[in-house]
Amino acid sequence: MRSRTILIVDDEPRSREGIKKILRVWAAGQYDILTASNGGTAMQILEKIPVELMITDIRMPEISGLTLVRQMRERLQRQPSVILISGYAQFEYALAALRLSVVDYLLKPVGREKLIASVENALKVGEEQEHIVFMRKMADPQLMAIREKEAVLSDSVRQAMHYVETHIEEAISLQGVAGYVHLNGSYFSALFKEQCQMNFSEYVIRRKLQKAKELLLKTNLPIAEIASRTGYQRVKYFNKLFKEYEGMSPGRYRSMRNEVEAQIQ
Incomplete structure (x- = not known):
């Protein structure tokens, strides 16, 4: 596990070391x-080392703190949280900080308690943003699209989706769910596809694999147990489906958890 890093950027040695x-x-x-004593050195560090938080003075020669943050936003894939510090209470600075999504804006001299409170808050914000990004990567975009328009779906389709949700550990058939919502199988199949732009069987697979991804990333359950908990008794078939839809094996997907945890620890 790598060390987590905070970067302080200030051209004034006394402030920086304090x-x-x-x-x-x-x-x-x-x-x-x-x-770092200047923006150029800071940018070199940011490009080489994952940084959780950068605390930078605004007024520095050559590259200002605001310019440094703008460059960082443009160049870096992984964005650290930012706290700006300044010896000048100028509205323009505060407005620019807001536009750059800076977590806090502190005036010099910065007291110990205020600095620590600001740092703790900024680190928390950074972890929450990392988690959001991670969850977005994990989510199935087609399932999310269906969820976003759930309010306009028919009662029968919503009931069918609820059935899948509450019977995720079982084998789920189209005919069984059609009977549950009191519709003819062929009619239900056509209705579901019309409203969700997806076959019911594909929806069931995607929902089961979504649950499997959650279990892979949030638990240490064996893959065979996860397959069983999502209604697949044959692990080989579960692995085949998972790789077909996710482009990798369940084991490789699980290893992503360790990689992400290493990034945010």
Whole structure:
């Protein structure tokens, strides 16, 4: 597990080292505290090392703190949280910080308690953003599209979706669900496809695999147990379906959890 990193960027040595000293005591070894005296050096660090939080002064020669944040937003795939510090209470700075989605804007001199509170909040915001990005990657976009228009679906289709949700561990057939919603099988099949732009059988597979992905990432259950909990008694068939829809094996998908955890730890 790699160390987590906080980067302090300030051209004033006294301010830079003062913040570093406060955060080093607060971090108690849980974070690496790096410093840079200018925006160019900071950008080099950001491009080489995953940084959870950057604290940067706004007014610096050559590359200002605002310019540094803009460059970071354009170049980096993984975005650290940002706290801006300034010796000047200018409205324009605060407005620019807001536009750049900066977590906090602090005025010098920054007191110890205020600095630590701001850092803890910024790190929490960063973790929440990482989690949101991760969950979006995990979610099936076609299932999300159906969920977004659930309010306009017919009662029969909504009831069928609820049935799938509550019987995810069972083998689910079109005829069985059509009987549950009191419709003819052929009519139900056509109705579901018309409203969801997806065959009912494909919906069931995608929903079961979505549940399987959640179990793979959130538990340490054996893959055979996960297959069983999503209604597949034959693990070989479960693996085949999973690879067909996700482009990788269940084991490889599970390893993504460790990779993401390594990024946010």
